[in-house]
Amino acid sequence: MGNILEMRSITKTFPGVKALEDVNLAVRTGEIHAICGENGAGKSTLMKVLSGVYPAGSYDGEIVYDGDPVSFGGIRDSEQVGIVIIHQELALVPYLSIAENIFLGNERRGRAGLIDWNRAHSEAETLLRSVGLRENPETPVGQLGVGKQQLVEIAKALSKNVRLLILDEPTAALNDTDSEHLLGLLRDLRERGITCIMISHKLGEIITIADRVTVIRDGRTVETLDMAAGEVTQDRIIRGMVGRDLDSYYPERASHPGEEVLRVEDWTVWHPSQDRKVVDGAAFDVRAGEVVGIAGLMGAGRTELAMSIFGRSWGRNISGRLFVHGKEVRARSVPEAIDHGIAYATEDRKHYGLNLIEDIRRNVSAAALGKLSRRGWVNGNEETKVAEASRRSMNIKAPTVSSVVGKLSGGNQQKVVLSKWLYTDPEVLILDEPTRGIDVGAKYEIYTIINRLVADGKAVVVISSELPELLGICDRIYTLSAGRITGQLPVREATQENLMELMTQDKEVAA
Structure with missing residues (x-):
């Protein structure tokens, strides 16, 4: 041939x-x-x-x-x-x-x-x-x-x-x-x-x-x-x-969950233009130093659940209760959610997570400009210092922080998204499909960053379509089916088979 x-x-x-x-x-x-x-x-x-x-x-x-x-x-x-x-x-x-x-x-x-x-x-x-x-x-x-x-x-x-x-x-x-x-x-x-x-x-x-x-x-x-x-x-x-062997696809991490950081009770969300519930009475919690996964098939309501929690940025007629460190909060907008220590990294970084025609510096500071401004003016020198620190700590492969984000690879774009939300200093970080469309080496780096966050006492929620990924990085996994939480398993008891069984149930079961 x-x-x-x-x-x-x-x-x-x-x-x-x-x-x-x-x-x-x-x-x-x-x-x-x-x-x-x-x-x-x-x-x-x-x-x-x-x-x-x-x-x-x-x-x-x-x-x-x-x-x-x-x-x-x-x-x-x-x-x-x-x-x-x-x-x-x-x-x-x-x-x-x-x-x-x-x-x-x-x-x-x-x-x-x-x-x-x-x-x-x-x-x-x-x-x-x-x-x-x-x-x-x-x-x-x-x-x-x-x-x-x-x-x-x-x-x-x-x-x-x-x-x-x-x-x-x-x-x-x-x-x-x-x-x-x-x-x-x-x-x-x-x-x-x-x-x-x-x-x-x-x-x-x-x-x-x-x-x-x-x-x-x-x-x-x-x-x-x-x-x-x-x-x-x-x-x-x-x-x-x-250029080397990856001894494990997922870096090792010692799990030592602390106090409860985020609790969601009876969370219900209606579709913005259709007469149907997309999230129905969902409830879950996540603690400091813990990675909690949310698994579900396409259309189960995973992203809708996350976005509605993050300042009600999706859906209508949203009801339920939201607690941060045991205190009920009302995050009725994205700025309010950020003020309460909630951050959400979207699954669609190109459309919702980044300004692709702007540089790394502007993207990193975008969600927390108040920390860099005085009397309405942003301190450009401080903005550059913050972005440069993120570039080094997150190993973003770009010549300078003035590099346009749209020209970066998918893995490096994802690191910019994480840098943006980490600069808000969140108590809980919700990551929606954090490794979609990136290679195995960049995935390992993202997992390492997640481990670093929980080691610092942050609470992390990971939504992923890849069950091996959830099994490899989480402490506990909730399953979602047709908008309802159908189960919760510690990772030591979870398998792809029993998770899939819960993901295809149509009735809520006891955790």
């Missing part, structure tokens, strides 16, 4: 940082080729070089596609030869229909140059069936879930006669069912002769589906492993990614 793609000695430099240095990549025709590496290793940058997002002339090295040297001035150039990239942030317009999105910029035209809607809808329907969707092509994309939107993106790629499909973290935001469906589709595309390059932090998925995997570390190619040539384990890939 010959190579459809060779990238030779690719070097890409940004002001103050060399993102790629002498990277080499060879992809065989008709294979699923995975690319692994820590956040900031250069994976996405390499794919942007390949697809023309970073045009020829902005990097050094050579790209050989289908046996011929190529140089792309933009995405249209790469798409014309069958290279299509699907970014982690989907490029769909929510208010346009499925058909309009599929053929956006590639419209099906009829007489006088007008769009032939009958042809567009007919071809869109055929493409949707090929990716396993039965939706009406006239349905607005915004009405679809993330899993189906991913499939629409693939249908859009197929409409461009794709030969080499690049997927950047395709399952990062998907539940297990949607992820399995997407991986099955990739296998089907391989059978059709379409070559796929897949960037993913989910090593279990890579081992399951990939033919080969290339590991990149610190902007350099480390190695390419052939799944058929021998045993390739997650530990083997991790060793290549981080």
Whole structure:
């Protein structure tokens, strides 16, 4: 089997940082080729070089596609030869229909140059069936879930006669069912002769589906492993990614819970626009020096519970009682919640957790400007000192605190989010999917930060879709199903099986 793609000695430099240095990549025709590496290793940058997002002339090295040297001035150039990239942030317009999105910029035209809607809808329907969707092509994309939107993106790629499909973290935001469906589709595309390059932090998925995997570390190619040539384990890939063995995925921590910090009683939340309860009589507590997990399936109400506690920032007709250090508090707004020592790090850092066009300094200080201001003026020098201290203590990989947050890797962005909330000096920190979309090395660093917080007497609540993560870092785990707390287990008694049993119950049980 010959190579459809060779990238030779690719070097890409940004002001103050060399993102790629002498990277080499060879992809065989008709294979699923995975690319692994820590956040900031250069994976996405390499794919942007390949697809023309970073045009020829902005990097050094050579790209050989289908046996011929190529140089792309933009995405249209790469798409014309069958290279299509699907970014982690989907490029769909929510208010346009499925058909309009599929053929956006590639419209099906009829007489006088007008769009032939009958042809567009007919071809869109055929493409949707090929990716396993039965939706009406006239349905607005915004009405679809993330899993189906991913499939629409693939249908859009197929409409461009794709030969080499690049997927950047395709399952990062998907539940297990949607992820399995997407991986099955990739296998089907391989059978059709379409070559796929897949960037993913989910090593279990890579081992399951990939033919080969290339590991990149610190902007350099480390190695390419052939799944058929021998045993390739997650530990083997991790060793290549981080340059060392991780003796344990979760750092050890001595658990010594102290006094109760946060208690929630009979917490009920209604949907902001629908006549239904999303959280129904939930009750839980967390103590100083303790990590408490909240487990639940998609739609169980985990995020809604957390956001409603955090200054009633989600939902309506919220009722229940909230206690901090035994004293009932009324956190009716986000500033009031912060004043009472409650902090919430959102699961969607790009939309709600960060100002992506601002620098690290402004993001770190954003939630506690009052600590830096006098007579309405923010002390810029103090703001810089605070951000620089966070950059060092949290090991944020950026040249300076003036670096724009939107250009940081996912793991480093997450560290900025944590820095922002830690600067508010909270009594209890609620972390919603704190390691979503970041690599195993960065996850370990986040877990270490959590351990540091509880060692200092903070109370931490972790919401996660990954049960092994909760079992690895928590002291106790509550389960949530259809908005109700269905159980509570100390981690020494918890397993994935008994947690899943509680997560699928529809009635509250005794803790």
